[in-house]
Amino acid sequence: MVFPLSSTTIGVMWDNVQEIDQNGVLISFEILYVPLETFNGVLFSNKVNTSASNRSFNITGLQEYVEYNISVRAYTSVGAGPFSTTVTGRTSEDGKMELVHYSLLIRYYSYIL
Numbered sequence: 001m002v003f004p005l006s007s008t009t010i011g012v013m014w015d016n017v018q019e020i021d022q023n024g025v026l027i028s029f030e031i032l033y034v035p036l037e038t039f040n041g042v043l044f045s046n047k048v049n050t051s052a053s054n055r056s057f058n059i060t061g062l063q064e065y066v067e068y069n070i071s072v073r074a075y076t077s078v079g080a081g082p083f084s085t086t087v088t089g090r091t092s093e094d095g096k097m098e099l100v101h102y103s104l105l106i107r108y109y110s111y112i113l
Helices: none
Strands: 002-004 010-015 024-034 046-053 056-059 066-078 087-089
Touching: 002 087, 010 046, 010 066, 010 087, 046 056
Parallel strands: none
Antiparallel strands: 002 010, 010 056, 024 046, 024 066, 066 087
């Protein structure tokens, strides 16, 4: 699930990796986020990593009222799994309170084929 926390922050939550789906010991998660518009003609993407014990992360330093494609993947002792299905979230506008309005679950697998 993704949801706006402020004009520059989006929260991301994902499901626990079931032990049967793990290929090796779970080490960390990687979150990929890409804005749906360019800035000065440049489209960028960023990745952040978080601990294997986390099931949520706040992506900070984003642009105001911009949509981002977001996906998550797990890293195990064997390597990186595939990225989840992409979900889209938008940061809030300055000075406006928004209700949580993105309720898509991020699903992923943590094994390497």
